[in-house]
Amino acid sequence: MAMANNKTHCFTCNKEKITFRCEGCSKRFCFMDLAEHKQILNDELNHIINNYDQFKQTINERKQNPSLIKQINQWETNSIEIIQQKARDCREIAIKSSQTFIYDIEKKFNNLSEQIKEIHKENEFNEIELNYLKNQLIEVTQELNNLSKISIQQDSQLFINEISIISSIKKSKFTFSLSKLHQ
Ligand SMILES: [Zn+2]
Numbered sequence: 001m002a003m004a005n006n007k008t009h010c011f012t013c014n015k016e017k018i019t020f021r022c023e024g025c026s027k028r029f030c031f032m033d034l035a036e037h038k039q040i041l042n043d044e045l046n047h048i049i050n051n052y053d054q055f056k057q058t059i060n061e062r063k064q065n066p067s068l069i070k071q072i073n074q075w076e077t078n079s080i081e082i083i084q085q086k087a088r089d090c091r092e093i094a095i096k097s098s099q100t101f102i103y104d105i106e107k108k109f110n111n112l113s114e115q116i117k118e119i120h121k122e123n124e125f126n127e128i129e130l131n132y133l134k135n136q137l138i139e140v141t142q143e144l145n146n147l148s149k150i151s152i153q154q155d156s157q158l159f160i161n162e163i164s165i166i167s168s169i170k171k172s173k174f175t176f177s178l179s180k181l182h183q
């Protein structure tokens, strides 16, 4: 700021006074209004500093990328829910089909048990009855082994939508030096 030789109009108060030129806006101010002008610039700098601080805070928050993490958590929760539902359905079907299958065998077995009790009570039997009872037990035992024919089939296709992280960010160029502005 160089002192002017002649009195000129101050940009702020419009009075003819000794004025000083502001290098930034090229306007001329009287001593009082120059101080005022400087104060306004000072306030603006503080405002910018505030915004910079806020941005710094935002940067630190974004490092964790909370929105992305939230989406991953949502996917995790949904996927678990889908798997649990599938497991519940399969358990229900497994129990139902096993129970139905065993119920038929149990009916046959109970019938045979009744026959044994009868024979035992009457005390009237020979090899023919004994052979029959032995063979029937072998038969229901073999039938019960068929339970292993109810089994789990695994599908190799993906049941849950798979996710992965992709980035299409291109690095931008910044002006890092204030000194370049004055060239
Ligand atoms: Zn003035």
Ligand SMILES: [Zn+2]
Binding pocket: 022, 023, 024, 025, 026, 027, 037
């Ligand atoms: Zn200025």
